[in-house]
Amino acid sequence: MERYPFQYDPTQSFISQVSDWVADVFYDILPDAGFEVRDEQIYMAFQLERAFAEKQTIFAEAGVGTGKTLAYLLYAICYARYTRKPAIIACANESLIEQLVKPQGDIAKLAKHLDLTIDARMGKSPDQYLCLRKLDEVRHQPELGEDFQLIYQELPPFVHAYEALQSFYPYGDRADYPELNDEKWGMVNWDSFQDCFACEKQHRCGQTLSRNHYRKSADLIICSHDFYMEHVWTYEARKRGGQLPLLPSHSSVIFDEGHLLEPAAQKALTYKLNHAVFEEIITRLLKGEIRESLAVAVEDAITQSEEMFYQLDKHSQAVIGSKRREIHFDAALLQAINRFTEQIGWIEEELALESGLYTLDEFQLRIVEEHLEMMQLALSLFRQPDQVISWMTQEGTGTGSTLVVMPKMVQEVLKERVFAEAMPIIFSSATLSVDGSFQFVADNLGISHYLSFSVPSPYDYPEQMEAFVPHLSDESVFQEKMKAATALLKRTEGRALLLFNSLEEMRQFKQAIESVPECADMRIYYEGDQEITHLISCFQEDEQSSLCAVSLWEGLDVPGSSLSNVVIWSLPFPPNDPVYAAKRKSATVPYEEVDLPYMLLRLRQGIGRLIRTREDSGIVSILSTELYTNDKLRQHVKDVFPAGVEWKTVL
Numbered sequence: 001m002e003r004y005p006f007q008y009d010p011t012q013s014f015i016s017q018v019s020d021w022v023a024d025v026f027y028d029i030l031p032d033a034g035f036e037v038r039d040e041q042i043y044m045a046f047q048l049e050r051a052f053a054e055k056q057t058i059f060a061e062a063g064v065g066t067g068k069t070l071a072y073l074l075y076a077i078c079y080a081r082y083t084r085k086p087a088i089i090a091c092a093n094e095s096l097i098e099q100l101v102k103p104q105g106d107i108a109k110l111a112k113h114l115d116l117t118i119d120a121r122m123g124k125s126p127d128q129y130l131c132l133r134k135l136d137e138v139r140h141q142p143e144l145g146e147d148f149q150l151i152y153q154e155l156p157p158f159v160h161a162y163e164a165l166q167s168f169y170p171y172g173d174r175a176d177y178p179e180l181n182d183e184k185w186g187m188v189n190w191d192s193f194q195d196c197f198a199c200e201k202q203h204r205c206g207q208t209l210s211r212n213h214y215r216k217s218a219d220l221i222i223c224s225h226d227f228y229m230e231h232v233w234t235y236e237a238r239k240r241g242g243q244l245p246l247l248p249s250h251s252s253v254i255f256d257e258g259h260l261l262e263p264a265a266q267k268a269l270t271y272k273l274n275h276a277v278f279e280e281i282i283t284r285l286l287k288g289e290i291r292e293s294l295a296v297a298v299e300d301a302i303t304q305s306e307e308m309f310y311q312l313d314k315h316s317q318a319v320i321g322s323k324r325r326e327i328h329f330d331a332a333l334l335q336a337i338n339r340f341t342e343q344i345g346w347i348e349e350e351l352a353l354e355s356g357l358y359t360l361d362e363f364q365l366r367i368v369e370e371h372l373e374m375m376q377l378a379l380s381l382f383r384q385p386d387q388v389i390s391w392m393t394q395e396g397t398g399t400g401s402t403l404v405v406m407p408k409m410v411q412e413v414l415k416e417r418v419f420a421e422a423m424p425i426i427f428s429s430a431t432l433s434v435d436g437s438f439q440f441v442a443d444n445l446g447i448s449h450y451l452s453f454s455v456p457s458p459y460d461y462p463e464q465m466e467a468f469v470p471h472l473s474d475e476s477v478f479q480e481k482m483k484a485a486t487a488l489l490k491r492t493e494g495r496a497l498l499l500f501n502s503l504e505e506m507r508q509f510k511q512a513i514e515s516v517p518e519c520a521d522m523r524i525y526y527e528g529d530q531e532i533t534h535l536i537s538c539f540q541e542d543e544q545s546s547l548c549a550v551s552l553w554e555g556l557d558v559p560g561s562s563l564s565n566v567v568i569w570s571l572p573f574p575p576n577d578p579v580y581a582a583k584r585k586s587a588t589v590p591y592e593e594v595d596l597p598y599m600l601l602r603l604r605q606g607i608g609r610l611i612r613t614r615e616d617s618g619i620v621s622i623l624s625t626e627l628y629t630n631d632k633l634r635q636h637v638k639d640v641f642p643a644g645v646e647w648k649t650v651l
């Protein structure tokens, strides 16, 4: 394979030679191959040149249909080859990763039309892989069906028998089990209760093998924002523990849908505490020949942990529409936390003594020490509610409640660990600026120096998009929504994407539509029933089908008539959970600073799912009662629509 797709002259600037090649690609090669190249795309490509030449961060705001992916891929691939380090493309979620690497995706298109061999590998999050240990636990339970036995039988041979390392290959990706619904997948995928370091199957596990595979990529590694942030956050600890970082050293980072990076950073910086995990880890100490005082300290710590989690459960309250339970502090809870942290401190002192005696396995000792250190840190943060957002939740089955502690501010960490490095970092999205300025997003992410530009969408929206926003009466709103949705589904004979704001809303719709005779013959797919990428391709290929989803407001790219109708079931205001409750609490005018901007951004993304090419056309509908009772809100929502698109109130 030629290293560069152009004749490289080492006496000249590399990036300016890339720019000359990019000009050839956009002005000659792609148009000759029948591609529609847009002025906005060319403009964007040349703006990126500066970010790569100066190793700077750039906010690249480009409207829907600009073709921003092709523009950044060209620079990222050449720069990766020049530096001999891959570029990282971080997408907002796992289904967007798949969209980028699918056979009809942008990477494959570039490879084909530029006659390039592009080495692009996926670095998915751990929960996207099969866990052999969990599979072993469930496959013998006949009441769960034969799915798990089948998965077991289809595992590669090297999982069961000794084979040379050369015969190992990655397997066990969520996408390999398209028919399995999310609930069943949750019984066999990796979760945060699995301790991979201490797992005897680690070397044959699909997750480990996939990591080894993507680490060797020469050009591109495609991962999620969550995974990139997990990499940043665990980088030092993994190095200290003698492990490789999650991602290899890289030459540039592209945050696709970059406006979603902040929540991913918060999520990665989150601490999770669970009694069952603590007990499992701490009792490892009892397996060694330890002094009695340490054994007593361990037993006491288990009792104190039980008491603390009992108090946490007692003091947490369910929140409607959320799985997160709100925690209310009182003296008994604080006392239980203090007792437990004192107990951990005691064990830490005992361990310091014990380590000098060399009676404990060094590896196990390190795992225990790191876990205790994490717990101390998390609990000390937990006692400062101004700094963190915390809640109780149920993760995994039979493991009891989990305490989650998440920092409110992530700017300092990002500033120090991501943006301090001289490296091209590209934020690409259709929605990055607020009132023409990028300062809001830059401040939220701790970015002090950046380049930026905005290019509008090239589409003729008044010609291509219809908008339907009916009056709905408050009394029988659900029935009226059902009536409107049925009429819309009939009008386009399926071909609809229905976006819901919660799983609960989607479930109610699913139940009600089953008894609507006009829709009896329609094929409607629901998020969660099968693997998401598989569902999207069913929806795309089966032209008259419809897709109901909660998480596809962003990034879904289905050009053509399969998606001619976007129905927004309700305005996507943020959930009423502890994370948003905390954000509201620290805002001066919560509705204006938290709820409204979140909703408008998400709504703009949802509307953007309809028109994906110049040939697309269709209708976007919003089913909301508030729009005719709140003038200010109506104006905000109207402003989210592309200029010139008028609202209709009757179909």
Ligand code: SF4
Pocket (backbone or CB within 6 Å): 130, 131, 132, 133, 134, 190, 194, 195, 196, 199, 200, 201, 202, 205, 206, 207
């Ligand atoms: S290495 Fe981790 S994910 Fe793999 S089987 Fe072991 S515990 Fe499960």
